[in-house]
Amino acid sequence: MxxxxxxxxxxxxxxxxxxxxxxxxxxxxxxxxxxxxxxxxxxxxxxxxxxxxxxxxxxxxxxxxxxxxxxxxxxxxxxxxxxxxxxxxxxxxxxxxxxxxxxxxxxxxxxxxxxxxxxxxxxxxxxxxxxxxxxxxxxxxxxxxxxxxxxxxxxxxxxxxxxxxxxxxxxxxxxxxxxxxxxxxxxxxxxxxxxxxxxxxxxxxxxxxxxxxxxxxxxxxxxxxxxxxxxxxxxxxxxxxxxxxxxxxxxxxxxxxxxxxxxxxxxxxxxxxxxxxxxxxxxxxxxxxxxxxxxxxxxxxxxxxxxxxxxxxxxxxxxxxxxxxxxDDKRLAPVQESDANPKVSDGRIEFRDVTFSYDGKTDVLKHISFTANPGETVALVGHTGSGKSSIINLLMRFYPIHHGGIFIDGQPLTAFSDEELRKRIGLVLQDSFMFVGDVNDNIRLSHHEITDEQVQAAAEFVQADRFIKKLPGQYQEPVGERGSTFSSGQRQLLSFARTMALNPKVLVLDEATASVDTETEEAIQTALAKMRKGRTTIAIAHRLSTIQDADQILVLHRGEIVERGKHQELLQKGGLYFTMYQLQHGKGSGKAASVSP
Structure with a gap:
């Protein structure tokens, strides 16, 4: 083994x-x-x-x-x-x-x-x-x-x-x-x-x-x-x-x-x-x-x-x-490789000809290049295994890059400190992880500079306060291992509040609505719209209906960007995005021009 x-x-x-x-x-x-x-x-x-x-x-x-x-x-x-x-x-x-x-x-x-x-x-x-x-x-x-x-x-x-x-x-x-x-x-x-x-x-x-x-x-x-x-x-x-x-x-x-x-x-x-x-x-x-x-x-x-x-x-x-x-294991997480200590000011994200492999043999990303300007939303779509999560993993600097480069505000990703990256890039995963403690601790985590008022403000911003105030202990309500006593939607809202408490410049969403109930989805969609406003957002989407307003949609297939554009533009092309949209809406094959989103 x-x-x-x-x-x-x-x-x-x-x-x-x-x-x-x-x-x-x-x-x-x-x-x-x-x-x-x-x-x-x-x-x-x-x-x-x-x-x-x-x-x-x-x-x-x-x-x-x-x-x-x-x-x-x-x-x-x-x-x-x-x-x-x-x-x-x-x-x-x-x-x-x-x-x-x-x-x-x-x-x-x-x-x-x-x-x-x-x-x-x-x-x-x-x-x-x-x-x-x-x-x-x-x-x-x-x-x-x-x-x-x-x-x-x-x-x-x-x-x-x-x-x-x-x-x-x-x-x-x-x-x-x-x-x-x-x-x-x-x-x-x-x-x-x-x-x-x-x-x-x-x-x-x-x-x-x-x-x-x-x-x-x-x-x-x-x-x-x-x-x-x-x-x-x-x-x-x-x-x-x-x-x-x-x-x-x-x-x-x-x-x-x-x-x-x-x-x-x-x-x-x-x-x-x-x-x-x-x-x-x-x-x-x-x-x-x-x-x-x-x-x-x-x-x-x-x-x-x-x-x-x-x-x-x-x-x-x-x-x-x-x-x-x-x-002595050498498989360390990537770290800062510069003494410059730049700051994330605008949140402009740029991938330049990035090729990546997990095992050093099979490339899961091939020559990925795109730019997400400040305030824009770039959506990543594609079938399972197309490379969407790999792009997120590289942007979060979870894995080292061996070919190409990723830049934030014109500075290489490797030039930033871990503290700056984690503070300015907010990550919301599909399955939100909760720690043992209470609601307050799970929103604040170890950021002692965040006050109780800021915790509550973040919860109100993402509409998590609606269910928190109904809890017996409210913000002091105990949270068990992995938040098992909360619904998936409640855990997701707490994760949103945790992210917004840091007020990040860049927002990374890994299909944040994929595992929530219908009742909570509306609140989450409203929260997401508020969170994305004024922030550079990179979002993985499985349900194409959630990213129709994205400024740019990248369609990935086998590690390559095969299509890019806005929702209507991609539908008009009649390519892979069009096929995916048809399948999700239960429609048979047809001409792109006949599709009404």
Missing amino acids: NEEKNTQFSGRGVMKRLLSYLKHFKWKATAAFLALIIATGADVLGPILMKIFIDDYLTPRRFPTEPLVLLGISFIGVYAVSAMFHYIQVISFQKIALNIIQMMRVQVFAKVQHLGLRFFDQTPGGSLVSRITNDTETIKDLYVTVLSTIVNSTIMMIGIFAGMFFLDVRLALICFILMPFLLLLMWAYRMLSSKVYRVTRVKLSQLNAKLNESLQGMAMIQAMRQQKRLRNEFGKINNDHKKALLKSVRLNSLMLRPAVYSVYLIGLIMILGYFGVQSFDSVVKIGVLYAFINYLDRFFDPINQIMQQLTIFQQAMVSAERVFGLL
């Missing part, structure tokens, strides 16, 4: 990038690592104190009060220090991890908002939700448990080796022989598990995408009785996800505790064998034997912890690849 296509990183590159987030919290991280070192040092010191007690006091049966009390207090103090600093380092690492994930999620969300529509055309929404939530949550576990565990275990192993060398250099060297086997085991597990977890994350992303699609289209699913088909598709992806998880379970069952325990037994045999051979020539110190076995247990305990954390580590690395792939 296209949504899974992202930049591939090396494991070292991913880890380096993950660790780079720690620089924002370097002092807190330093304090956490210091607390971890102190706690680990206390853990290592405990067996040495016990060895002193066994060899110096218990074995020779010497029990002087003062040294034993001091030794006992030291032993209790060491473990108290260990407990206290372990608590401090756990809390510190948790706080750092939560702050990093909060930062990362904001970065990902901000990046998504700057991606171009080409990206969203190719990426299911559920996949994005999975990356922003599930994948970043998995990365959080890396900081919370994996890094602290690995650092803790590494420091513990270094401390244990130091204790072993302090007690017996030869025995410590024998134990050191085990390290290559353990490192080889870790490497093999990481290589095998990376493929399994990558499939698992992909399948989870596909599950989210399918779930999101089903929830968004539930009305159509129920109306067309597609429940069984969707259940089967969801079940297949879910089954694939289960199979991937079972593979990881089998891998973990084989290569985690059983494999590590086998190496532990080898180490235990080596230590007991060493002391057994040594006992033939000299007396074995019980304290040293106790300390070594204790160290061996403690040495393999962090090894087990590291191996178990490798499961989370591998999942986090795969998730990080997906998140960083999203952060």
Whole structure:
């Protein structure tokens, strides 16, 4: 699936990038690592104190009060220090991890908002939700448990080796022989598990995408009785996800505790064998034997912890690849390419020989040229797929232009800032999107400079106030997700008010009356007439009766302008526009001259 296509990183590159987030919290991280070192040092010191007690006091049966009390207090103090600093380092690492994930999620969300529509055309929404939530949550576990565990275990192993060398250099060297086997085991597990977890994350992303699609289209699913088909598709992806998880379970069952325990037994045999051979020539110190076995247990305990954390580590690395792939995605929305910062003053729109393709292979627009003068209405008509919406998308700078140019008041479209374009070009879509909030918020949006009086004035201008004042909360009436409690006509009027609150110079209409009821259409047509007055208007029209008064009508066919002119002129030509008009009015073929609009 296209949504899974992202930049591939090396494991070292991913880890380096993950660790780079720690620089924002370097002092807190330093304090956490210091607390971890102190706690680990206390853990290592405990067996040495016990060895002193066994060899110096218990074995020779010497029990002087003062040294034993001091030794006992030291032993209790060491473990108290260990407990206290372990608590401090756990809390510190948790706080750092939560702050990093909060930062990362904001970065990902901000990046998504700057991606171009080409990206969203190719990426299911559920996949994005999975990356922003599930994948970043998995990365959080890396900081919370994996890094602290690995650092803790590494420091513990270094401390244990130091204790072993302090007690017996030869025995410590024998134990050191085990390290290559353990490192080889870790490497093999990481290589095998990376493929399994990558499939698992992909399948989870596909599950989210399918779930999101089903929830968004539930009305159509129920109306067309597609429940069984969707259940089967969801079940297949879910089954694939289960199979991937079972593979990881089998891998973990084989290569985690059983494999590590086998190496532990080898180490235990080596230590007991060493002391057994040594006992033939000299007396074995019980304290040293106790300390070594204790160290061996403690040495393999962090090894087990590291191996178990490798499961989370591998999942986090795969998730990080997906998140960083999203952060590094190059399919950005077009932006300003000039420092001139021109302003939209008159609203004169000009397309000059514009050719455009979504995929870089098939041109959906071919050599489009036209001019919309200030105050004029230019209507775009044509069959589905003729290129009408593509012209709107390019004018709104949703997609980059690779051939030709678009100009506003003589300035290239790329010279304007996003703020200037969005403020001066008002867009009204066929399906108006409503945000969760209230009526006031949906008209004002985030434009805090628009006062309540201006909001109400915009609503009155487009005649939306007629139904708003009948609502229980009026302008404070709650709006649910996508405005589901409002009719399509009411949502459209709110969209008109939202546009007019900004008082744009250019008005872009994508068949604003296509999905409204007959009762509301008259109010919308009146509102549109008022909105268009004095503004340059580019309007997509499916119903030709709504654009008969347009100053210029462009008839598109397969991405080209095949006819242009006013309503009567196009009817007289008897071409494609004439045919479309005849079909919409239920008339058979006839001569253009006989048509009376």
